[in-house]
Amino acid sequence: MNSHNCIADDVILGQNVKLSKFINLYGCTVGDGTKIGAFVEIQKNAGVGKNCKISSHTFLCEGVSIEDNVFIGHGVMFINDRYPRATTGDGALQTEADWKVERTVIRKGASIGSGVTILSNVEIGANAIVGAGSVVTRDVPANTIVAGNPARIMRTIDAAVTANTSNEPIPFLDLVTPHIELEQELVAAFRKSLRAAAFVGGSVVEDFEQAFAAFCETDHAIGVSSGTDALRFALTACGIRPGDVVLTVPNTFIATTEAISQAGAFPEFIDINEHTYNMSVAMLEQYLHEQCSRDNAGRLISLRSGRPVTAIVPVHLYGQMADMDSILKLAGQFGLTVIEDACQAHGAAYFSKKHDRWMKAGSMGQAAAFSFYPGKNLGACGEAGAVTTNDPTVAATVKMLRDHGQVKKYYHDAEGYNGRLDSIQAAFLHTKLPHLAQWNQKRHERATDYNRLLQSNDTIVLPYEPSWSRAAYHLYVIRTRNREQMIEHLKAAGIGTGIHYPIPLHLQKAYEAMGYGVGAFPIAERVSREILSLPMFPQLRETQQQRVVQQIMKFSTTIASPQPEQDERSLEATAPNA
Numbered sequence: 001m002n003s004h005n006c007i008a009d010d011v012i013l014g015q016n017v018k019l020s021k022f023i024n025l026y027g028c029t030v031g032d033g034t035k036i037g038a039f040v041e042i043q044k045n046a047g048v049g050k051n052c053k054i055s056s057h058t059f060l061c062e063g064v065s066i067e068d069n070v071f072i073g074h075g076v077m078f079i080n081d082r083y084p085r086a087t088t089g090d091g092a093l094q095t096e097a098d099w100k101v102e103r104t105v106i107r108k109g110a111s112i113g114s115g116v117t118i119l120s121n122v123e124i125g126a127n128a129i130v131g132a133g134s135v136v137t138r139d140v141p142a143n144t145i146v147a148g149n150p151a152r153i154m155r156t157i158d159a160a161v162t163a164n165t166s167n168e169p170i171p172f173l174d175l176v177t178p179h180i181e182l183e184q185e186l187v188a189a190f191r192k193s194l195r196a197a198a199f200v201g202g203s204v205v206e207d208f209e210q211a212f213a214a215f216c217e218t219d220h221a222i223g224v225s226s227g228t229d230a231l232r233f234a235l236t237a238c239g240i241r242p243g244d245v246v247l248t249v250p251n252t253f254i255a256t257t258e259a260i261s262q263a264g265a266f267p268e269f270i271d272i273n274e275h276t277y278n279m280s281v282a283m284l285e286q287y288l289h290e291q292c293s294r295d296n297a298g299r300l301i302s303l304r305s306g307r308p309v310t311a312i313v314p315v316h317l318y319g320q321m322a323d324m325d326s327i328l329k330l331a332g333q334f335g336l337t338v339i340e341d342a343c344q345a346h347g348a349a350y351f352s353k354k355h356d357r358w359m360k361a362g363s364m365g366q367a368a369a370f371s372f373y374p375g376k377n378l379g380a381c382g383e384a385g386a387v388t389t390n391d392p393t394v395a396a397t398v399k400m401l402r403d404h405g406q407v408k409k410y411y412h413d414a415e416g417y418n419g420r421l422d423s424i425q426a427a428f429l430h431t432k433l434p435h436l437a438q439w440n441q442k443r444h445e446r447a448t449d450y451n452r453l454l455q456s457n458d459t460i461v462l463p464y465e466p467s468w469s470r471a472a473y474h475l476y477v478i479r480t481r482n483r484e485q486m487i488e489h490l491k492a493a494g495i496g497t498g499i500h501y502p503i504p505l506h507l508q509k510a511y512e513a514m515g516y517g518v519g520a521f522p523i524a525e526r527v528s529r530e531i532l533s534l535p536m537f538p539q540l541r542e543t544q545q546q547r548v549v550q551q552i553m554k555f556s557t558t559i560a561s562p563q564p565e566q567d568e569r570s571l572e573a574t575a576p577n578a
Contacts, residue, residue, distance in 0.1 A: 014050065028060075031068065045101075055114070063101040063120075070106050073114035073132065078104055080120050107142065127157060141180050152184045156539065170535050170544045172496030173375055177539045178439075182431060186381070189427035201403075204423040208430040209386070212370075215347070215433060216362040218388040220395035223421030224402050227343040227371020230385035231259035231313070233419065234367040237387075237397035238337050240265050240311050245302045247287070248313040248341070249279050250504035251524040256315055256341050257505055259369070266307055269506055271521040275464040277477070277531075278322040279314045280523070281330070288334050300334055311337040316345035316361050318500070319377065319443075319474035320465065324364045325354050340368035342388075346377040347440045349470040358470065362388040367398075372429055377443070377474055378436050380425040442538035443473040446545060450476055450534065453549040459556045461530075461564055475500055479530040479564050482555075486532060489555040495548055498533040530564050 004021040007013075011025045014032035023036055027044025030036065034048055037056035042048065046060045049068035054060070056074050063080040066072070080101045088094055102120035106112065110124045113132030124130065128140045131147030131154075140146050143157045156177055179186065198204055205223050213221035224230050240246060242264030248256055250269045257267040270287055273280040288300070292309055295301050300309045312331055314322035324338075331338045342348075345361035352359050362368035372384035387398045400407055405416030451462055461479035465471050477500065480486055487497050504524045506516035518525065535548055 010044075020056070027062075037074070049108070063103040064106075065103060066106045067108040067110075067126075069109045071111040072106075073112055073116065075115050076112050077117045079118065080104065082120050110140075129157065144180060153181055156181055167494065168544075169494040170496060170547060171537075172498050172533070172535050174537045174539050175374060175379075178432075178435075179381075182435070185431045186428055189431045190424060193424045193427050198423050200420060200422055202423055204430070205421055205426040208421075208426040208433070211430055211433055212386055213388060215360075215436070216368075216388045217360045218363045218368075219390045220388065220392065222387045222389075222395055222398045222402065223426055224385045224387060224398070225419045225421060226383045227369055227373065227385040228255040228259050228262075229402070229417065229419040230369035230371065230387045231256065231339070231341060231343075232262045233398045233401045233417075234339050234369050234387045234389070234394070235259060235263040235265065235311065235313075236401060237389075237394045238311070238339055238366050240337070240339075243307055244310040245305060245307045246311045246313055247284070247309065247336075249315050249317075249524070250506045250521050251277060251501060251528060252315045252317060252341070252505065253343075253501065254505060254508065254510065255343070255371075256313060257511070260313065265311075266305060267505075268302060268304060268309075269516070269521055269524075271523050272527065273323075274523050274527065276320060276322070276466065276469075277317050277527060278320065279312075279327065281323050281326040284312070284327065285330055288330060292334075300336070309334075309336065311339060313339050313341050314365075315341040315343075316348055318463070318477055319345050319348050319472035320463075320469050321345060321348050321350040321361050321471075323466075323468075324350050324359075325352050328354075328364065338365040340365040342368045343371035343373075343385075344376065344474040345472055346370060346474075347436055348472040351468040353468075361472075363390070366391060367394050372425070377440060377472055378429065378432060381428050382425055384421050384425040384429060386421070439538040440472045442540075443536060444471070446536060446538075446540050447471070447473045447476050449542070449545055450549070453546070454478070454552065457553060457556050459559055460552070473536060475533045476536040477531050477533050479527065480532060481530060481564050482559050483530055483532050485559070486552070486555055490548070490551055493547070493551045495551060496535060499531060500533050502528060504528050526564075 006024045008026035010027050012029040014030060016033050017030050018035040020038040022039050024041040028042040028046045030048045031050035033051040036054050039057045040054055042060040043062040045062045046064045048066045051068055052066055052070045054072045058072055058076040061078050061080045064078045081099050082102060085094060104118055104120060105123045107124060107126040109127040111129045113130055115133045116130050118136045122136055122139055124140045125142030127143050129145045130136060134147050134151040135149040137150040145154045146152060147154055209221045209223050224233060240263055244265040245268050246260045246265045247268055247270055249272050251272050260267045270279050271283045272278060291303050292300050293303060302309050314327050316322055328338055340362060342361040348361040349358045367387055367389040370386045372378055372380040389395050400413060401416045402419040405412040405414040407413050454462055463477055490497055505511055506520055
């Protein structure tokens with residue numbers, strides 16, 4: 001103790017601690033190199049780590065634990081009792097025996113602005129920043145900026161600014177960060193549904209449907225329970241009948257063909273373009289001319305199965321639209337319905353020469369299916385999907401099918417399904433939708449950076465984006481002849497990857513009865529052995545992406561295999577659309 005400070009004998013001070021005047025410390029610990037400003041009080045059982053700065057007029061009450069390298073601004077107040085009272089129930093002044101101390105923890109590297117009040121039982125995460133004047137009522141995640149009363153998450157911080165992240169694992173997909181960023185809004189949306197007891201249908205679903213239709217530039221969007229149901233309902237609503245043949249591609253998720261089968265139809269496959277990985281227009285034209293005939297009624301019949309061919313389902317794989325003008329032209333010549341599988345293409349666009357403008361995924365076919373599986377560009381917090389269309393009859397039919405065939409309650413025009421979009425998921429999706437364009441832009445920027453950083457690597461094939469395409473980059477997919485070794489190398493470096501998809505559908509056990517066999521679709525088969533999906537998400541940081549590229553380059557220097565060969569005939573993708 002001296003004439004300016006009151007420091008009890010039980011205080012433990014580290015080396016090189018700097019103390020200003022008029023401070024009061026008792027029963028606490030202060031780590032090496034920490035600076036304590038004027039008029040600071042630190043109570044017993046409180047601890048301050050190394051190399052911290054505690055600014056003037058701050059009060060650290062019992063139970064507060066501050067880790068190393070923390071900044072505390074001026075006049076910060078900590079509270080350690082959830083229900084502080086002056087007196088007991090009988091009117092006597094409370095003593096320590098009446099208080100219930102709840103601990104508060106400030107993790108390493110955090111910064112607390114001046115005038116902040118921090119309630120009890122709160123943890124401020126590592127490197128987090130709390131804005132001046134905030135009132136912190138709940139935990140603050142690491143690497144986030146919060147502000148306000150109550151404090152809300154404003155944005156996340158690039159961890160590279162605050163820490164050495166050279167050994168930080170890089171996920172294939174980060175679903176945590178966007179939900180942390182939108183936590184307050186998502187919780188508010190949930191509470192609104194909870195308090196209204198609006199769980200199925202209603203205005204919450206209708207509001208999202210209108211907003212998503214506007215985003216896709218269509219007249220209608222109908223929320224359903226999944227992307228699979230979306231495609232199944234769209235097929236049925238567009239008049240696809242049991243026994244019909246629907247053409248699609250073998251390089252897609254099985255939900256595409258499941259929906260076709262569940263609608264009572266039969267899938268037949270068209271090989272893909274080797275550059276875009278979408279349906280090959282040349283192979284589609286060849287199929288229609290050489291593998292089909294007309295029956296006496298003029299119907300287009302598959303020579304393979306003897307069944308009528310009635311529809312095409314182009315898949316906008318990896319977030320890039322198929323060559324829709326060319327596909328629609330062929331469909332018109334042969335009397336076929338086109339239904340888009342846009343489950344990976346939220347916000348993707350295509351320049352239509354026919355219409356002389358950019359058109360959104362989901363707006364070009366008679367109908368389209370979207371999935372809102374959590375990992376999609378626009379993902380729910382569970383299962384959800386939607387059908388988009390400009391056809392009011394199709395929209396009305398999908399609405400009926402999703403709700404047990406009802407046109408109104410207990411009036412059933414047909415047997416339908418329990419395929420509704422629940423209102424809580426609709427609320428979550430509506431909360432996220434305003435961010436989708438920006439998220440897609442960030443994905444495109446990351447893809448551009450990958451292209452620039454990897455263009456000199458002659459052992460891999462980079463994604464191809466035609467001039468008529470604005471891809472949404474749901475996935476960033478390269479090709480390499482040494483895929484399994486590259487996966488293991490990246491895994492050892494803490495980098496996640498994926499394969500989309502390792503076995504084409506015509507070679508899956510589920511479809512062996514179709515009798516296609518190896519060699520039926522050589523491009524899809526070759527590509528499936530070489531494709532590798534790299535980390536791709538809006539919050540992918542520049543430092544993370546550079547590490548991915550560095551590890552790919554490092555691996556490539558040890559491998560002599562050249563770039564995978566490509567079929568020059570598939571260069572149709574580089575030509576302007578018809």
